[in-house]
Amino acid sequence: MPSEETVEVIQRELLDWYREHRRDLPWRKDKDPYRIWVSEIMLQQTRVDTVIPYYERFLNQFPTLNDLANATDDQVIKAWEGLGYYSRARNLHSAVKEVAANYGGKVPDELKTISKLKGIGLYTAGAILSIAYDKKAPAVDGNVMRVFSRLFAIPDDIARQSTRKKMELIAEHLIPAHAPGDFNQALMELGAMICTPQSPHCLFCPVQTVCHAFHEGLQDELPRKKKAKPPVQVNVLFAWFLQGDKVLIEKRPDTGLLAGMWALPTVEQQAGESPLRTMEKFCDKKTIPATNYIVKSQLEHIFSHLHWKIVLVQAEVTDSTFPLPEGWEWSELDDLHTKAFANVYRKALKNLL
DNA sequence: AATTCGTGGCC
């Protein structure tokens, strides 16, 4: 642990720097716990510039916690369309309804309580408690781990959970009781603007004088991080089942990949199997009366852990009165824009419409 | 502990 003297230098320099240089971000206009909460969920694994327009629209559509609690699932997921990690939206909606129903609409201000809400882990709990309620709670995200890794020359792999635990102990030790919210945000802001992953701007760093990595020239070697595995390749088929100006769409299950989003009927295809044969078996299994199969186009989409090689196959449904598979619906072509589709399906639709 | 969850921007 750093000495008391070092702790004081870090606190003072970081707070002074933050109060001078902090970005004017839309979630920094007030300390409404609900607004802070929404911003923290959106910012998980997502860049500030990407979040800003979503945040503005979302808060415009759901200005208060009760507005969100009273919204439908479809409204919420549509507001999240394109932002990714869609379970965040479902968990947020669920948790907000829980707060409205069981906490009188007031976001809990205790770690033990707020941590029970869906989608709120230790980081998000600490961020909300410190920023909205001025509570001394650690909020260790990727920025903070990178900053600590360099500041104290910690060689541990920041991809490991045990490393985050270590960092949280350090954060507890560093956070000043008089400004926990600003200090936590200062650490993150430093990571975002100065102590960046590549080529950190050490010459402008407010804590350069006490930075272990800088003095040893290790800023480009730290933090250490295990490389992610490459995405697994999977061949999938998107079905474009037309009848007149209607098309079949499928609501994905509320867990797993693209949870709760609308999709084109999707099936994995075996290696070496032709798209038309896959389509034939798919229709047979789902007892879909369709004919005139045509391969329309092919595309690829890379998720974090999956690499989809996609074939788009069109077919004409000959009898629209057949029993629909669970979760399937007919949609007017003109209504597709009102449904929430993940980007991979938006890309496909662009090729088809 | 290691995986699973999206997407877009950057060099």
Added chain:
DNA sequence: TGGCCAAGAAT
């Protein structure tokens, strides 16, 4: 251009 990364949580 493709690998890397971004205010993580759930399982």
